[in-house]
Structure formats: structure tokens, C-alpha cells
Amino acid sequence: MTALDALRSRRNLDDSVMLDASDLAFYRDGVLALYGGEDEARERFPQLYRALQEACENLPAPNRLGEPTDFVDGALIDAVTWNREDNRLTVRAVTSLVEPAYFIDEHMEVRTGAGEIVGGFAQSTTDTCHSELVFETDFDPAEFSSTVLEIDYVSNWVTAGNRRLNTMLTSKDAHEEAYLSTRVKAVHVLSPVKRVQGKAAPINICYNRFPLGEEDVDYLYQGKVFDPYNGQQRLFAPVSAWVEFELDEQGRQDSFKRIDITTFKLKMDCQNGISRYEIRGRETNVEHHFVAQPDAAKTYASGFSFDLDPDWKANVPSRRWPARDRVDMLMEVKFEHESGDPGTIELTTMADRSQANVGKVDWMNLLWGCLRKDTRVLMADGSQRPVESVRVGDLVQRDAQGGVAAVSDVVRGFEENLVAFSTVDGRQLVCSRNHPLVTSEGTLPAEQVRGNCRLYGPGGEALVLNGIWDVPGDEVYNLCLDEAADGSGREGGTFFAENILVGDNNMQAFLAWGQSKEALADNPFLAECEEKNRRWNGGRS
Known part of the structure; x- marks a missing residue:
């Protein structure tokens, strides 16, 4: 009997299965088996044990209709390959989450259709939305009774701000005549x-x-x-x-x-x-x-x-x-x-x-694609130019210290919803909701900027807002700046749009990622995850 025996009874070859405490005894006992049983889990992994208790006491809420994306928490058993020359079997699997997790624990087991164990692998990864597991082993089909490989992959995770354990089972059958x-x-x-x-x-x-x-x-x-x-x-x-x-x-x-x-x-x-x-x-x-x-x-x-x-x-x-x-x-x-x-x-x-x-x-x-096409950009020579007229190789002013950056790319698109800002000294900026603005509260996407935030001008002056409102969609532009221009190693660059300090296309992407990672600060599961990996001998189960 193996640690996955109980959970694999729910295997579904059509898609991944979210397991929960709707069948309390099955779920609780199955998960605990992955961690050595109840006594060992409670003693060695008390934080995880509490997360399991939370999952048993509170079923997850159903998905809300109208979510902003069709991307959801999921897992894949990816490439299953077998090298005939050296009898090396490789199985790759991945867990990908919409929100960052304190940890993702992955357990994989491969057996034949006759129940013969081929091998298994387990690992724990912290502070991530995404984890990949690679299992490799020697496999000679002639030594086994069945030509079918049954692969089961269990993912456990706890997302930031939610102490409930989540469990997903993904299964796949690989037939020798088809795969090998x-x-x-x-x-x-x-x-x-x-x-x-x-x-x-x-x-x-x-x-x-x-x-x-x-x-x-x-x-x-x-x-x-x-x-x-x-x-x-x-x-x-x-x-x-x-x-x-x-x-x-x-x-x-x-x-x-x-x-x-x-x-x-x-x-x-x-x-x-x-x-x-x-x-x-x-x-x-x-x-x-x-x-x-x-x-x-x-x-x-x-x-x-x-x-x-x-x-x-x-x-x-x-x-x-x-x-x-x-x-x-x-x-x-x-x-x-x-x-x-x-x-x-x-x-x-x-x-x-x-x-x-x-x-x-x-x-x-x-x-x-984040700036409206008529937005003026402050060039390195002090002139102002509509963003729709900026081209690759042009130099723009990067910061209040007179730094200069070269434009490496210009992109044009259309955004359905835009947001406008006005300052007490008469400046007005229109951009997409997630375009980064440098504010007194840090770099924020435009939709998170509030009236008490201060923006910044080319001389370093703080700008007081007197209006924020939504405007209809329009053609928009954004710049990508050459990161080598300042040698700072920062993720993304800045420039001045309507004499307001904003981020470029690269910063826009990095900002969204950084905000998700902030939620993982003070991870209470770190020590336990290190112990799991030691217990699994670097991953071998």
C-alpha cells in the first residue's frame, strides 16, 4: 500500500479533480497518508495540520460567475516520454495557481495497470504560483505485466491570506502501444x-x-x-x-x-x-x-x-x-x-x-495593450511629443535627476476602459486602468490610485490630485525602455507623460507580479516545507 492509494480511488482521466471534505473521512485520511498519518502530521507539520482542519470544517466557496478570466487553478501531467535506448522514463507535471501560495506540495506515483509500482516522487515548493515536478526512473516494459502506465499526481497548497488546504488530483494513463x-x-x-x-x-x-x-x-x-x-x-x-x-x-x-x-x-x-x-x-x-x-x-x-x-x-x-x-x-x-x-x-x-x-x-x-494616443511624452531634449509620434531609438527623460532612456519598442492597441487624472496645477493624464503611476504610496496601477496619493513631476515636485474619473475606451500606446540605459537593474523603466511620472510596459507587467508576491510575506509554512523535503530525501518518496 502507498500514500496515494486512498486518493487515487477518485482518479478521473478526463480532467483534474478538486478534492474536499464533502466526503470527510475519505479526504482527511487520504491527505494525512501523504504526510505519514495523523500522528506524524500533527507533530511534524502543525501548520499544515491546522490548514487541513480548516479545509475539513469549511468547504471551499463555489466559483463566482463572471470571473475576470477563464484561467483557473489547475494541474497538468505533461510530457510522458520513454527512451528506448536507455529505458529511461520521464514524466513531467505542473501545478499553476491564479493566486500565490505559501507552498505547493506535489506527490506523484507511477504504477502499471496490473498494480506494479514503477516509482514515485514528492517535493514541496514555497512562495509561488507555479511549480513543476519532474520524475525520472529506469523502466523496461518487458519486466512488467501490463503495457499501461497509471500516473497519479496530487497537489496540496495554501494560498496567501487563506489558511485552508486545497487538494487536486490529476491522473493519466499512458498506454505502451500509444506512448512508447x-x-x-x-x-x-x-x-x-x-x-x-x-x-x-x-x-x-x-x-x-x-x-x-x-x-x-x-x-x-x-x-x-x-x-x-x-x-x-x-x-x-x-x-x-x-x-x-x-x-x-x-x-x-x-x-x-x-x-x-x-x-x-x-x-x-x-x-x-x-x-x-x-x-x-x-x-x-x-x-x-x-x-x-x-x-x-x-x-x-x-x-x-x-x-x-x-x-x-x-x-x-x-x-x-x-x-x-x-x-x-x-x-x-x-x-x-x-x-x-x-x-x-x-x-x-x-x-x-x-x-x-x-x-x-x-x-x-x-x-x-496604455496611454491615450494624444498623451505628451517628455523627451530628453526637453520637448514634448505625442506618444503616437515616439519611435524606437528616441530618447526620453527617465527621472527627476535628468536620467535618459532609449525607447526600445512602441506598441499600439485599444483599451475598452480608461481612467483620467487631473492635478490642481492643471495637468491631465488618461491611461489604462493597470498602467503604473509612481505615487507617494509607491508604484501603483492606475485603478488603485486614490485622491490622497501624490504624483510626481519632472522636477521631483509632488502633485496633488483634484479629480479621478472613468473615460470611454480609445486607441492607446505604450513605450518599452532600454533597461541598459541606466544600469540600475530595475524591472521596467519610467518616463514622464503629461509631465507626470509613469512606468513603461515592462514595469506594468512587473508591478502586477510584485503585488502578488507581497501577499506571501512572513510565510508561516517555511520551516515545515524544509522538513518535508528532508523527509522525502530531496523529493524521493
């Missing part, structure tokens, strides 16, 4: 791919904005494509590939017949939650996108190709994140050959490389 065979020679990813010559990952996908400079943009989705209910930008991302089959010993190829739409999964992980490609109501349409390729005597080798509708029927994340924070993708689907034999393919950003039925996708950034 060489029937698929290669998965050739056609999109998303890096389209800008000479540039490396990430793949940049921009929403409702246009690059005006030499910005590294691979895909643009333009126009007023906002959700009519919550005002959020809709999520678009291209996904296409062609799958090449191997020849058998007689030089023949087993043709493609169809996919199993019930196994189709396409998800995106933005480091703060996971969103899915919605197929409800368009199952037949999705199936029709998977088309058999001609035989080897014609243009392509035998196999199949697909080019999905880029509309995910979801919304982009509710926050912008720093460019260094990756967006990952996983697509998997089972299919049938004309012979009736099964197969499976994956497209994933988590694989080290493309291999057989796994296609490697570069990681992505989602970018979307």
Missing part, C-alpha cells in the same frame, strides 16, 4: 512557432495591439474582440502540426482514420492558472480539422495534419506578467489507424525536444 511505440515518426509543429527571423523563444502573441518599432511579434490578433460580459480580451493562439508515420518492415504505412474527440485536451498555463481550449458545441468542427495526409508517393509521408481555429473561446489572463514569465501549452489526443491500432500525440512546451509522438513547442508570451 515508434509508430509515429515525428510531430512537425507548424504553429505556434517563432516567425521572426534570427529571434529565439519566447513566441510572442499580441492582442489588440500593433508593433510600431522593431518589436519581436510573431502573431497579432487585432480588432475589438472583447468579451461582451466582462470586458476582457478574448484568448487566441494558433495550433497546427502534421504528424508523420513510420514505415513498417515491409515499407508500408498504416493510414490515419480518426481522432477520439473525447480524449482531446488543449490547455494553456500562464504561470497563474490554466485555461482550456473549449470544444463544447464545436466537437464536430474540431474533428474535421484532423485530416489524413496522402501516402508516401505524394507530397507528404503518410500521417495526418491539423490546423485548429485559433479562437479558444476563453479570455486572456486578468493580469499582465513580466516577459521572463513563460506561458506553456499542452495538447494531447488519441487517434486510430485504419488497422484499428491506437496512437497518441502531444504538443508541449515542457519537452526538452521533439521525439517520436511528442512535438516540442517553444514557450510563449501573451502581450496586450
